[in-house]
Amino acid sequence: MSHVVVIGAGIVGAATALEALSAGFRVTILEPGDPGGEQAASYGNGCWLSPMSVIPPSVPGLWKKVPRFLMDPLGPLAIRWSYFPKVAPWLVKYLLAGWTEPKVLRIAQAIRPLLAGAPALHKDLAARAGVDRLIERNGLMYVYEDRAQFEAEAMAWRVRRQVGIEWIELGPDEMRQKEPELDRRYGFGVLVEEGGHCRDPGAYVAALVAQAVAEGAALKRAKAMGFRIEGGRLRAVLTDGGEVAADKAVICAGAYSRKLASQAGSDVPLETERGYHAMVLDSPTGPRTPLMPYDGKMSITWTDRGLRCAGQVEIAGLDAAPNWKRAGILRDHLLRSFPNLPRDLPAERVRFWMGHRPSMPDGLPCIGPAAASPDVLLAFGHGHVGLVAGPRTARLVAAMLTGGAPEIPVDPFTPARFA
Template identity: 35%
Template sequence: MSAAVDEIDIAIIGAGIVGIVAAAYLAEAGRKVTVFDRTGVCEETSSGNAGAFAFSDVLPLAHKGMMRNVPKWLADPLGPLTIPPAYLPKLAPWLFRFWRAGAPANYEASLAAQAGLMKLAEQEWASLMARSGTGSMLREDGSLELYEREAEFKAALPSWAARDRFGIAYRHLEKHELANYQPGLADRFTRGTFVPGWKTVSDPKDLGKAIWRHAEVSGASFVKGDVGLVRPAGDRILIQLKQGRTLFARQVLIAAGAWSHLLARQLGDVIPLETERGYNTTLPTGAFDVKRQLIFSGHGFVITPLATGLRVGGAVELGGISRAPNYARSKAMLEKARKFLPGLDTSGGREWMGFRPSLPDSLPVIGGSRSQAGVHYAFGHGHLGLTQAAATGRLVRERMLGQKSAIDLTPFSAQRF
């Protein structure tokens, strides 16, 4: 083995937003970090998300409102939630865990853990953006959640009350106030909720690449390659790329998003990760003058004004990582958006599909391997990878360097399942 070529200090598998932010934190601490990815920096799921710092989004997906809506949503093949029938048998164990996560005791524990992670995330993103010179990419316009019926609004009130416990600010709006927050809405919307602390970024891919440049300045490096094997090799961890190259690392962080559990399984950790396939269409910037992120929770999608276009997307398709995309879902959301914003120009859009790595209790895995002290995990953030990346980066740095953790990592353990 050639130490100069084949032995590295810290290997990070995955160059999505979580991986590259972790690389930045570790490189800032003086560690030699090498990031591996099959495509590039923030080129896959982290490139096409809705661009939100959703620090107020603390409720686990398996909350009561979600469970109540599931049967209605599943009845619509192009609705907010769909499961391809052929995939249902494979998905059944995950769905059972998801249902269990909605039990009151489990729900309360997940809510508290998520709120703690979000508080840290907001602090850490502010610090990281200052250090990396990316503050100009932050937009602090808040968000506007919209309701079409009074019953829909009332059904959402318990979820807002849950946020009260964590000091999350919001303001419920009457119909006549909506135009002050977003002119040009369809008349069908009867109520709204404005969240002033909700933030977005000018473009998530651009932000990720800017954070990576900061990591590079601190000494991080990138290797393009698809990791197929991770296993212990004495006091090192062997990493084998599918392209044939073999390397040895002192420590490894697996942050490969929807593919992470496949690598964790090689190390004896069976983690019930599923893939929420999300769809969107990014329209040209002049498609409509959207003032802030608009959230249509009853339909499972958002509209985000980015510097690079108007992004219409969301919804959940629980269908794994190998099925072909169903872009009819993107088109269905775009058609709804046209009805919700009369005058929206839906021409010239770019369709996209990405894989959100999701765990049944809506909490990510941030911790270590059951059997290998040098292997660490940071994946499973679901819809919140961008939001929680900076908190995860700090927690990973503390864990890998043997420092005291900013928050209790027990709820995020890979062994909790």
Template identity: 40%
Template sequence: MTRHVIVIGAGIVGVSTAIWLQRAGAQVTIIDRAGPGKGTSHGNAGVLAACAVAPVTAPGLLTKAPVMLMHPDVPLYLRLSYLPRLLPWLAKYLSVANDTDTKRISAGLAPIVSDSIDQHKSLTADLGLSDWIADSDYVFAYRTRAAFDAEAYTWALRARAGFTPELIKGPAIRDYEPALGQDITLLATMKDHGFIRDPGGYVAALAQAFTQGGGTIMKAEVKDFDLTGGTVAAVQTDQGAVACDDIVLATGVWSKPLMAKLGLSIPLETERGYHIIFGDATGGPSRPTMIASGKFVATPMAQGLRCAGILEFGGLDARPSKAPL
């Protein structure tokens, strides 16, 4: 019997999960209140960041964070009005900013992300969408050698996962990437990475391939679940109930209230991020370049140069803050 699986959320996680379920023979319906690729999966830096095995919670964060929050040039922001709600989670978060937990988290991340380029290639190949994946280096640009050395712990974590950078210094920097100014004196380049030139468009193209393969996409807000004998028999939406055999919850940062309805209590918080697009920009970097001092990535995209990153704690509902921009 074909099982009917409902995937809630049409971001990159939901849509790619739906495609793999379809390949496994399930009848799949995706439900999203906004449509494919309109959430976080639209606004990111587009990097297929296989080497992203270093969590933010590195040793020393507890002492560094207050200084970072006070400094206007450090890309870490906190909405003070949100602090009371954040505190219980923040205490737990900071409690893992030690060597043992950081290495444990990093070892857990490695099998999830380190094959991401191959994963996107195997996702797209049979759908005729391989052109969406651009092979490239992933570059970290530093003003000084000292700034690179200050991140030695993070680089050691990446090396443990098999990612060791090639360093480029002096005039060779401009040969490699003419767009970079003289104040960049060291590049750490990661080979065999890749990026997406239009992350939202990519998810929309995957979603279209999913519907062409017989999948259904429904625009609705999921409100609740019908639980029978410990399994989900139907999903309750603002458009009515939809029966199912299984569900996949892929609602990203919005997952917490839905997980609560399923009896799951997960300590999930939002790391808000920002991007700016310099439309039709020319002469920018030709590959994703992490500007280390600003903790944002400059990526050449279909719409122009996108600078994306920054970390802000402020919950899900607040409007964009001026300071990060």
């Protein structure tokens, strides 16, 4: 039986392990931490299963804000001065990727098939692991103070419409009925019914990995360090605990994948867009539907662990210490959005977390073979949409492992686009 080594147990690795098992492979998962643990972006994200997240982070005119990104360390997007020289080439590619509306539309057209139908795919995967209650399919909502604010984002909604996304617009009265606890300043809502959310992404990923193990996968607590490739064929994955003989390997190490990809011959511009969450434990109030207030650009979602507010983009690399003031901003936004939250929340009822989005400059993941061997596949770089895109990515990887036809076009995701 052909042996696949899956490197990394975030959502992408966990889903890939299960799909590889279904495709008849022997599977080993390499993960130095706990599957779905706090080290993984998959643990602390906003929980959104948002098939409408097709707009890349870089949009026309963003370049004008670069000075602000550098000057305001607490703004919704901030670049650390000390990291700027290192990130500058990536930043140029990032700004160019969303330079014009037609470019944004092309990215949206490429990524929409990766996201469409995702809540149903998650539901199936969760059911396989006996945790289908963790996936909810009751829509997602963007909230604005008024219609004018919504119209200020006309380009994004126009592009969403062009790729087939539908929504329902809610006026002040409907908003009040739907979200009675939300601050009254939000008088306009956009409900996307095809969206869903995960009640606890960390527990979900852990359950998927446990299911893979129950179905015969091996979980090895080790860090992948490189590959032994001979004559273009993979022989083994090198780890800090010795070699693991392998016929195929899939790099799913999220933001930590760049060196591994380079070991397999693919130099791809993977960066980390760091993000934060603030979570209130035992919250007495919150939204009925997960929502994203326009002014905060952060998602607010009930989870099994508490009321979570997630967001922020900080470009500072993998190694810099977290700036917890950023998580404090998220907590304060939560307090402003839900007036019934106690103002004097004791510190032990608030949890802060920082994680690393694995981000390509063009807003599209890398899914495809490495340059040095067709036996090594890259499956990372999902940026802001890795949770929602995990299951479809895994299905594409399984098709690539077996030589089958992928169910959606994969050319836009080829790692070779950066060669």
